[in-house]
Amino acid sequence: PMEFLSLICLFRRHGQESQRERIKQELYGFNKTVEHGFPHQPSALGFSPSLQLLAIGTRSGAIKLYGGPGVEFMGLHDENAAVTQVHFLPHQVSGCSTHVGSTLSHSPFTLATEIIFFGDMAKLSYYKKNTNNCYFIVPEDYGGRRSLEHVESLQENPVNPRQVLIGYGRGLMVIWDLDSQSAVTHIPATQQLESVWWTEDGGHVLSSHSDGSYCRWKVAGDDPQSEQEKSEVPYGHFPCKAISKIIQLPTEQGPPFLFLSGGMPRASYGDRHCISVIHSKTHVALDFTSRIIDFFVIRDGPYHTGEPSALVVLVEEELVVIDLQTEGWPVIQTPYLVPLHCSAITCSHHVSAIPLKLWERVLSAGALQNTHYSKKPWPMTGGQNLAPDPPQRDLLLTGHEDGTVRFWDASGVCLYPMYKLSTAGVFLTDSDPNDNLNQGTEGEWPPFRKVGCFDPYSDDPRLGIQKIHLCKYSGYLTVAGTAGQILVLELNDEAAEQTVEATVADLLQGQEGFRWKGHTRLEVREEPVTFPPGFQPFALVQCQPPAVVTALTLHSEWKLVTFGTSHGFGLYDYQQKNNVLVRCTLNPSDQLAMEGPLSRVKSIKKSLRQSFRRIRRSRVSLRKHHVNNAAKLQQANARLEAELAEMELAPVQRKIEPRSPDDSFTGLVRTLYFADTFISDSSHNTPSLWAGTNGGSVFAYQLRLPPVERRGEDPVTAHPAKEIQLMHRAPVVGILVLDGHGSPLPEPLEVAHDLARSPDMQGSHSLLVISEEQFKVFTLPKVSAKMKLKLTAIDGSRVRRVGVAWFGSTRTDDYGESGLTVLTNQGDLHVVSLPGVKLQVQYPCIRREDVSGIASCVFTKHGQGFYLISPSEFERFSLSARCVVEPRSLVEVSSETPSTTLPRALPDGASVERR
């Protein structure tokens, strides 16, 4: 009978389990949905005037297509090989429209990557555009002249598609007739050839050369020898760098537009990345922020043959579009591909469901910052964005190394820049914000104009933003940085001139025997500073020692900010502008905690050396890039292999030792939390502050706030209430109080704004302490262990990031559950149920070697998240089955070619032509 009974139990449990499995499927689902930002290491640019689509290939083999805002496609080659060229084959797919998710598997167009000029010097491959298939003509050892070198350039005669201009590396150009299979004309340039351009009327050929010159040749009918009309070195006299690409486009009236890439005087400006635009008397050398990959010009008109309207330039770190039809050629702001990393991202913070009011105020503050952009709409219009309007307004805030915080509209597929906050103005730094070193002065030659926003060089690394907390209801924002600075800001629609009051928080609290070896505190400007409309700082706390701020939380209802560093934590009253509490958590024997991150001069030297090396390398690669890419790759592989072999010879070993209270950085504050709960007796709830450290300690303080009418005068007080030392001493990464129903307490002001149910204060509250190793629930007010979920002891992974999220069911609108979203150091995502702390689902997400990706992860309140896949790109993912933001785009292709050529689902998505 025992066995029988247990069998029944088993069945019952099985039934419950399968029901739970069903609910789980309705709540959770893992998808990587869209990549935001600018692709890392772009290597090729393509454009289809007819489809109005832009294509970018990368060195890792990805191809991304962009049309109108929200229209995005992406594909990845199976082989991890760099894309060197991207070409659209027009009308390849006709009368056919396809829904495309995030892959190219049903791509409505064919992409040819890598048109390979045959290595055997004079042999030529040429792919033909007019039919569905590509085929190759090969002038076999043309003229037997092996000295011609490789083919550098190919151009079709714009008026006669049966003629092709072949440019050889040594300088010789040949007009080849496809029908007669013979050379029609020779153009005998003597300089090393870089690129050729056949003017639209077919009458002239332009050639650009490695010495910084370009030549114009007249193509005279059947004359076998062409005449040089003009040869010019635009930035002449002294030796110049090569002009790598030349384009000339006519205008309806007046002189043509001439675009030249490169050609700068080698000695003085050889390091600039320039495209010169010459139109009539206007001559501008657009000075870009990084290496130019490629550029093209968009033209007006139904057949895109009219006036040049916009210049689109892909540089290594951003995409810049210049409006050529507005006076002064302003830049058009890009709706996508925005360089997230214009200054390196140091932290991020996501705020879901922004109230409309705040949203509009941030938008209007941002609009005032973007007056220098062109008013013209985004010129790329291809495809249709079929994604439904985002259900809510979400903000992603990124903190940067230069002390800026950027606000992004993260509601939909396009991560759109809304507003940029700079905190540098509060402080005295080495650089004057008004001096613009690179702005061209009148009469300067070449006539430089700096364009683009990528600027990775920070004037003062202490300005770097480390933590951000925004209260979406009150518009209060707090940001904290590398040098222990904590700013409290409020949103103001008017510009204001004010002095920012600084308060010092001495976190060592008289601990003897420590000498801070890191950077100094930032110096605050004494005089009033004018702050533009937007978030304006009104209070500043400076930690002493000025170590990087490691935890930060704002409570807008109580008007309190709490902050922590590796030495302790503090509580600041931003209404009365004073410190309520400062607590030192430093272990007296922890000397390492006194080493600032920038203390070692050695490392600064090293980074300087590296950046010089990088600059030098990029110069070298500029010249050699296309010549020996393959050779370089081989070298890199060989190096990697050697390193791997070395690793095997001297294996890494790991010490097995339990954590000790004397370990370094045990006092580092990892998490801070405000809660209105039962901290000291079970009948009265009071405000409380909770802090968790790296050494597995939790400190709880009971807060006494004066009544509202006395809030400005009477002091806020904090009384120590509890200290918990977790036996396993793992870092505490999250603290959460659950109400009587087991739900997480709402955010401050959330209930006041009727956006959350009031927490249950009848049932007893519980405390959830999340350490890197386990999730542990304690009772309150008497702290006793209730239940726990172990992670590290079971599978060796550790909690890196944790968030609280609400998961709605896909089946019914009114069902949902709270849960913890967890990212481990193995790159796995987990959902842990609340209040039962049970593991619900687990998905692999990030490679465990990708430490910066794991560290950059930020969760939303609705089960989505972001992490950096490169310094410039966020991957967006969703753990929620209901809440998914992904591109839904449609591209319709109309064409005269018959519809027999339906899109083929190729194995790797793209049709890759390789011969």
Added chain:
Amino acid sequence: MNKHHRVPSNRTLSSVEVKSKFGAEFRRFSLDRSKPGRFDEFYGLLQHVHRIPNVDLLVGYADVHGDLLPINNNDNYHKAISVASPLLRLFLQRKEEADYSAFGTDSLTRPKKTVLAAVLLRPDANRKKPPVIISLPRDFRPVSSIIDVDILPETHRRVRLYKHGQEKPLGFYIRDGSSVRVTPQGLEKVPGIFISRMVPGGLAESTGLLAVNDEVLEVNGIEVQGKSLDQVTDMMIANSHNLIVTVKPANQRNNIIRSSGGGGGAASGSSGRSSDSGASFYGYFTPGAAIVTTPAHIIQNFHPEELESDEDEEDLVIEADGEALPIPRAASASCSMPSLPRYEPHLNLRSTANGALASSTGSLSTVSTPDRGLEGRSLEEDGTLITL
């Protein structure tokens, strides 16, 4: 038992001849059996006769069974003098070079054959030796034990390390490596985790149960295959208060032969009082006879719930008034793994073990330095607070 009878007869001799060996040197002298003096005087004498006044020594002697046993306090010194027959053979080692594993059963007569028996000061249960009280139990502590001998393959060894409450570091390092597995496809090289280094004087080394190049197969019952070095490191650290490592020893010559019917290989825990959380009396077997009468698997099996060996009692809470208490478990304790009962370490031992063991646990509670685990328990029961 007949060996035992010889001892009193030797007592008739008035002097004990001592032959002391340090390195390659011997010294001979004699002592009065009736007035042996204190251990520290004896220790001084040894340093004197060997002319090594400032060298810290580990003193061992060969007992009548040929076991190398330590002399480190008055009790075992007197015991050594009393059983000398008539020659007392001493073996001195420098403390820093000390080879603890040398101590133990048959360590002299059959050297290096039974690593298993080489647990520090392990009394030999199987030889039905009289229950020789070498010293008071408080002078010993649990160091390690071999568990699950009856269910593991002979080539594997499951070792439990008692780190808790000790100054000694766990003291070992692990590394990546590769091992060869037999698969249906033939021999296959697979990645594995190995012990790479022992810290001299560390817990791991002092047990003698783990060695460099042993392959780590499991940590607290969880297979490490497919896990990275860092993962295994983190698992071990997360379990470090009660670390159970299953290894495949590099040296396979000392494996347990189980065929001896629970006798020869039934490795007991090391003797001494346990400081494991939850007041475990695990391994408290000084009266060796107790082991023989207790079925081996009851006290030695490794139960899965040991993974959940709870440290809850050890989380400390300091309330506002500055007093600290270990966190008790809430009455409504529902474990995150409800299918597993809470680990009650070997409390069954007290009911199943014979009287000798019960009485010995009784005497434990009177010991002057209280067991940490015990303390925790009593706190849980009567709510006494301790101050940090």
